[in-house]
Amino acid sequence: MAPLPKACIIGAGCSGFTTAKKLKDLGVPYDCFEMSDNIGGNWYYNNPNGHSACYQSLHIDTSKWRLAFEDYPVPAGWPDFPHHSQLLQYFHNYVDHFGLRQTITFNTAVTKAERNAEGLWDVTLSNGETRRYDVLFVCNGHHWSPRTPEYPGHFDGVAFHSHAYRTPFDPVDVRGKTVVVVGMGNSAMDIASELSQRPLAGKLIVSARRGVWVLPKYMNGRPADKAAMPPWMPRKLGLALARQTIKKTLGAMEDYGLPKPDHEPLEAHPSVSG
Template sequence: MTPTLPRTAVIGAGISGLTAGKMLKDYGVPYTTFETSDRIGGNWAFGNPNGRSSAYRSLHIDTSRQRLCFRDFPMPDHYPSFPHHTDVKEYLDAYADTFGLLENIEFGKGVEHAAHRDGGGWEITDQAGNQRDFDLLVVANGHHWNPRLPDFPGTFTGTAFHSHHYVDPHQPMELTGKRILVVGLGNSAADITVELSSRALQNEVTLSTRSSAWIVPKYIAGRPGDTLWRTSPHLPLSWQRKALQLVAPAMGVDPTKYGLPAPNHKLFEAHPTQSVELPLRLGSGDVTPKPNAERLDGDTVHFVDGTAGQFDVIVYATGYDITFPFFDAEFLSAPGNRIRLYKRMFVPGLDDAVFIGFAQAIPTLFPFVECQSRLLASYAVGRYALPPVTEMERVIDVDQRLYTGHCTDSARHTQQVDFFHYEHDMRTRELPAGLKRAGSRSPWARLASV
């Protein structure tokens, strides 16, 4: 029986959806990409009308362009080492134009509901109310758009918003001459704190953190720090982390040097924060460091060290939840950002859905989703087959221990992945094993008789 290639639906035209579409097109797989917005880029489309972009006006990516780019589409040499969000969007536009990806994207037709049919396949309802049937579903709706907020006791009577809604010191509100508390110590928290603490704005800025973070420089010896190292797939990650921890003190990564609380983890047991300016602002007195908030009381915030402060504004830079609004909650969800995915791609027992980009990849997501999309395309044309469900469950546990066993137990690190280990595993083990499992059979052979 000659297999039929699956009619494939891709949810989202951000970096994950674009890369998935590019690989499907390369392999000749018919597909349609459903996008809620009127443009590509997802999170990197500043001011995206679909409300999903978390980019702020001053945002520069924290990964160097050398590490950021797709392998089959390098970033231009004239780009800066750490591109601005407009550079990243321009790069994605060029990617889509070069490979003819726009013709398969239906803009303004995001997926409202995806219903799994008995016996396989999907009924897709888009935001215009149209219903269509597909054989394979690619879930690429991203995981940095649904803000997660802390649940502090009490009530704050000032203005509070998540960093997802931050644009600049004048949006979503005028942030001049204010008493501002920024909660969190990730990269966004550091950037926003630095920007709002400019003396020209006459703000009083306080930075509060629960678990603290190691602060690493973007440049080391005059070069982007992430170009000076890469983890080796031939050495245990624990050994490599210990080696980096030995040399770290010389780089000034300890946040206690700048008045912040000591981290509740060792270096690289959680995402470090990359910032050149934050230590300077803390050391110059432009930012007041505080530990975690304990409770809210009107315009007063009480901290766990017994101190308190009065504030006009709280900016919560406290991360995001993985959300699938198009699935019925009882069908599939990710409570606490936990979802069991084989190779971060497949739900065991659900062989006609593939998840792309649902990982916190170090050093960056771009080459990670390119690697995943290569396996996706192989799967779609029958050159890769999944192992039995019991084996998938076993491997999920093994991979989870490898990638997250050393991490702090938090929603931010449930999907941690080291790209270099992951890519080596996929290229040298998983794809060859999947090809051997596939043999002459295709997961879509049943379609030929439909």
């Protein structure tokens, strides 16, 4: 029998360790490298690798019914939308339950990966070692690299990306200050909602290039993302009905003092916020 291919997995966040689980199930040999000292990636609050965008008050906006791994149920007593610390513990429990931790090499980053003349992958590690693999899985996520626009002019105040936000007092104490949150994505809505509480920011302004649909976490008393189209329903019809329901339930965004969206619900990634 021909030997099985050997794989390299970059990262031990939820994509990395679930890839490792599947390869282990299939008996495919692999190495998994994680630059930090533990698993969790973006959901590892104050991750020492500096790449986590997790803030102290963060609750995931995907319900536990949607985020659960198919081979490991979420705890029955969880709230519908868990806190980041619960999600990280769930990840740890998953990794330990399936015996994956001993297959992960921590405190080791992949600094370079390139195909050689044979079509294999030469992977260079932060310790200077280079190893050869048949298959490469890049599971390093996409929230670790903040994208900050460049604005003309000069600003004397404190400016930072939401990636650096931890609490209303870190990295800057916002009490009594005028705060501008740029954008209307999920992080923007979370942070704006938190800082606009009366004891915190003196004035909170949200700046956006265009309006978006801000969807609630609950509709009709149930987590909104539990709703699903019947498998027999044509996608076009299902989307039309979903949009009609959203508009009927929420009304116009302008009624909340928000700019009018230039698109239909579900045509773009929605922001989820109560």
